[in-house]
Amino acid sequence: MRILFLGDMVGRSGRTAVFDQLPGLISDHKLDFVIVNGENAAAGFGITGAIFQATIDAGADVVTTGNHVWDQKEALGVAAREDRFLRPGNYPPGTPGRGMGVYEARNGARVMVSNIMGRVFMHPDLDDPFACASAQLEGGALGSVFDAVVFDFHAEATSEKMCFGHFVDGQASLVVGTHTHMPTADHHIMEGGTAYMSDAGMCGDYNSSLGMDKEEPLNRFLTKVPKGRFEAADGPATLCGVCVETSDRTGLAEKIAPLRIGPRLSETMPEWW
Amino acid sequence: MRILFLGDMVGRSGRTAVFDQLPGLISDHKLDFVIVNGENAAAGFGITGAIFQATIDAGADVVTTGNHVWDQKEALGVAAREDRFLRPGNYPPGTPGRGMGVYEARNGARVMVSNIMGRVFMHPDLDDPFACASAQLEGGALGSVFDAVVFDFHAEATSEKMCFGHFVDGQASLVVGTHTHMPTADHHIMEGGTAYMSDAGMCGDYNSSLGMDKEEPLNRFLTKVPKGRFEAADGPATLCGVCVETSDRTGLAEKIAPLRIGPRLSETMPEWW
Amino acid sequence: MRILFLGDMVGRSGRTAVFDQLPGLISDHKLDFVIVNGENAAAGFGITGAIFQATIDAGADVVTTGNHVWDQKEALGVAAREDRFLRPGNYPPGTPGRGMGVYEARNGARVMVSNIMGRVFMHPDLDDPFACASAQLEGGALGSVFDAVVFDFHAEATSEKMCFGHFVDGQASLVVGTHTHMPTADHHIMEGGTAYMSDAGMCGDYNSSLGMDKEEPLNRFLTKVPKGRFEAADGPATLCGVCVETSDRTGLAEKIAPLRIGPRLSETMPEWW
Amino acid sequence: MRILFLGDMVGRSGRTAVFDQLPGLISDHKLDFVIVNGENAAAGFGITGAIFQATIDAGADVVTTGNHVWDQKEALGVAAREDRFLRPGNYPPGTPGRGMGVYEARNGARVMVSNIMGRVFMHPDLDDPFACASAQLEGGALGSVFDAVVFDFHAEATSEKMCFGHFVDGQASLVVGTHTHMPTADHHIMEGGTAYMSDAGMCGDYNSSLGMDKEEPLNRFLTKVPKGRFEAADGPATLCGVCVETSDRTGLAEKIAPLRIGPRLSETMPEWW
Numbered sequence A, B, C, D: 001m002r003i004l005f006l007g008d009m010v011g012r013s014g015r016t017a018v019f020d021q022l023p024g025l026i027s028d029h030k031l032d033f034v035i036v037n038g039e040n041a042a043a044g045f046g047i048t049g050a051i052f053q054a055t056i057d058a059g060a061d062v063v064t065t066g067n068h069v070w071d072q073k074e075a076l077g078v079a080a081r082e083d084r085f086l087r088p089g090n091y092p093p094g095t096p097g098r099g100m101g102v103y104e105a106r107n108g109a110r111v112m113v114s115n116i117m118g119r120v121f122m123h124p125d126l127d128d129p130f131a132c133a134s135a136q137l138e139g140g141a142l143g144s145v146f147d148a149v150v151f152d153f154h155a156e157a158t159s160e161k162m163c164f165g166h167f168v169d170g171q172a173s174l175v176v177g178t179h180t181h182m183p184t185a186d187h188h189i190m191e192g193g194t195a196y197m198s199d200a201g202m203c204g205d206y207n208s209s210l211g212m213d214k215e216e217p218l219n220r221f222l223t224k225v226p227k228g229r230f231e232a233a234d235g236p237a238t239l240c241g242v243c244v245e246t247s248d249r250t251g252l253a254e255k256i257a258p259l260r261i262g263p264r265l266s267e268t269m270p271e272w273w
């Protein structure tokens, strides 16, 4: 089956690009399943119920998040209410919402999606991401119970990302990192058959600092005096993500390729689409 | 002119790949100037005098480093002695060696190379990287005094890397990040004409954790009990880096493209080579 | 001469306690010079012009700050306008205000006061605190140009605090840490004659988390879901600080003792007052 | 009952002071139970089997540790073998040794001792310290199953320490922090009856950086070039710790006082001893 994952939508520029282009991508390329990270969709900080719904309406099967998940208070309600909304699964017991779900794809396949946060350079007070993944994977095996298993591993450090990839290698179709907002060029299929890419990048304006207007971030580096708030950059967005083709039999990855559509970065689409 | 930058060589696997392939790349593609980051060349930790010399002998004009620069004690002597060896320029006054140099390229051009370290998630006790770059750039302007200016910005956080790129945009030919050991796919020419890529990636074995054998790093994530030392992975290496073509008139970038040669990652060479 | 330093006033509880008790302390114990850290005086976050003025009116000769200095925007104006207001001296060049000043004490003595921030576990983008102190100390020597020299070293890590103390030992009357809001019991006179205490503690409600109402900080540790803002605790405050007696001849410390007045902690006053 | 807790013994100086003085303290002051933190006892890094045994022989009922627990490899064996050796309880499942134990005091009382590590500014990959304490406390209640409950909370940040104290307030006799190696002066009995002190300080040479010879730590702050290893300071040590008197009926604290014996810091003993 054919899966598309899109990195963090940042602000109006990023989410509009996704809403405009995702329906066409799905129909043109017969995508079976789509996951979009939405943690920065609302002006760069969190996500609202309306944006979540618009993302689903545009064709996303699941919206994942990360450390910014609760930046908009209403996300607590969205998480509690919506099965297709995931927050990091290694938040403490009692956190609203869920970190993992099982969904039916357009082709009828059963897809498990998990959103987990890394700890290095991030919040130090999260549960063990490796133990979290282990527990989740006990719920059913790839190739039998699940036709595909996808991890959105929201983390900063490449060491933790790579080790996480090796850790679930052979038990997942795809491990894709998010959070750095910078697409990596290390997409490949690991020894055990799991497709891996350290970071999907963001869907946003790349003439920026991580999708945010570059003026204030740069000011904070240069002076110690805040001049204003961080605001999402409003130039044209580039969609960034990753595509995998999985084996119907094993659920493992047969192909992986990046997707980049928009100005500024070099554009690319899977040649096998 | 044509410049090649290769990311951190990691261990024997990485440095051997560079020593074997760099001479051919230089002659086949008429490279005018080559920079190689060597901070992990000696078994993953630092660099020796012999490895430095072998890198120069293979055709590198400059060897840059980063936080691992002093892991091998003899590097202090190398830094003090060798003009073509750079350590981060924002180390405190009195640190042996230099963080910036001006070199003559094969085509006779004058190239300024600077090695600076970021601070976010890194050593908190470095001088301001932005102020360091400002001071260095006062030494002469791109397009008049210098035919090319290259920054190896050794840093963890993409926000700091992007802001640094914007900061020197228009005054440098290339800003390339190192340290995460993961090539990014965000190579582009910024508004002011400076080529930018968040991270060059490493020259090393990508079936690993950052070029190190994955067993012990993974063990440290899974248990809190060290089982052994970190050792460089010894599988076949992939060369990762970035190539720019600069304007002879302005010194700014006209083209940028990644280079990836070896197993596991998708291979790529500048189509304009 | 007799110097009193009071740690970070936190919120209304902390500042009211200082305003109420400082005039009596000054007159009862013939204090020659008083320094108060005010970075948390305004509801726990920053300081306003009115609070600054009230602190001076209560008898403080200098108000120091720390990482919270700009939490209230009007502090930028206060810093620019008021000689008796200090912000960390190792902020980048161009930052409003000053990090060091020279003041006349009640007894006519000349006192240099410096406010410097540490880097470990703190903002990674500050200038070198050690180099900052070196440069400041070149302005004049203790015992000749200055009758007393006091450093408020605003830092998290005890290693950095102790090393800073050793670094200026013999050149300062007092090095006192702030920022952890917890008084330490390690006040002593170092080998070179400088009085040292790792942290002055805070002037605030100790039935709290660092002077803030404990409910929300504890909630953040227990869940990943913010329930509200951080608010200053409003129980009765304890004054915490440190007192030194310096030699009129050398400016070095002859005596050091903690001061703790209020409920909850064990009360103490210099027995030599 | 009467409990003494001594902070991290650092190197030969620290451990010798404990071995020499602890037997006399126990007999002179009729101490019912003694806990000593030993994570830095072996030259500043970890602890050996012989040092563990000598600490027990000197009268310690339990030896706690912290982030340095595995610095000496043989500690893995000690942890596996010795009931009286504790390592942080929130290390991942499968870690050798235990984080909590129940012991019989000299007066026949049942004492639960727990060693837990904080996460802020520390290892980001530990299990939740609050959840760990909760689970441990479900094993039996203070005042019924246990006559005393003591937590050695090994942590950097005072916010986390205070919040941990509030969290178990009423369920423990004593929460004492370790790790900063600097005794705090905030010992008090919290609202619920639990005695609390942010940090016990260390047993070591205070003319130092955290008990280590100050030369190399200071060098690292001043230059970025290591000159040598960190070595334990060898000047005379000061014992630092905290004493509590608990209610035989409730197990809660009735009195708390610091203990400091040795040169440099102000000496103090419980006046009620």
Ligand SMILES: [Fe+2]
Pocket (backbone or CB within 6 Å): A008, A039, A040, A066, A179, A180, A181
């Ligand atoms: Fe994001």
Ligand SMILES: [Fe+2]
Pocket (backbone or CB within 6 Å): A039, A066, A067, A068, A154, A178, A179
């Ligand atoms: Fe994020």
Ligand SMILES: [Fe+2]
Pocket (backbone or CB within 6 Å): B008, B039, B040, B066, B179, B180, B181
């Ligand atoms: Fe590296």
Ligand SMILES: [Fe+2]
Pocket (backbone or CB within 6 Å): B039, B066, B067, B068, B154, B178, B179
């Ligand atoms: Fe590095």
Ligand SMILES: [Fe+2]
Pocket (backbone or CB within 6 Å): C008, C039, C040, C066, C068, C179, C180, C181
């Ligand atoms: Fe403060």
Ligand SMILES: [Fe+2]
Pocket (backbone or CB within 6 Å): C039, C066, C067, C068, C154, C178, C179
């Ligand atoms: Fe502070």
Ligand SMILES: [Fe+2]
Pocket (backbone or CB within 6 Å): D008, D039, D040, D066, D068, D179, D180, D181
């Ligand atoms: Fe320690």
Ligand SMILES: [Fe+2]
Pocket (backbone or CB within 6 Å): D039, D066, D067, D068, D154, D178, D179
């Ligand atoms: Fe420790």
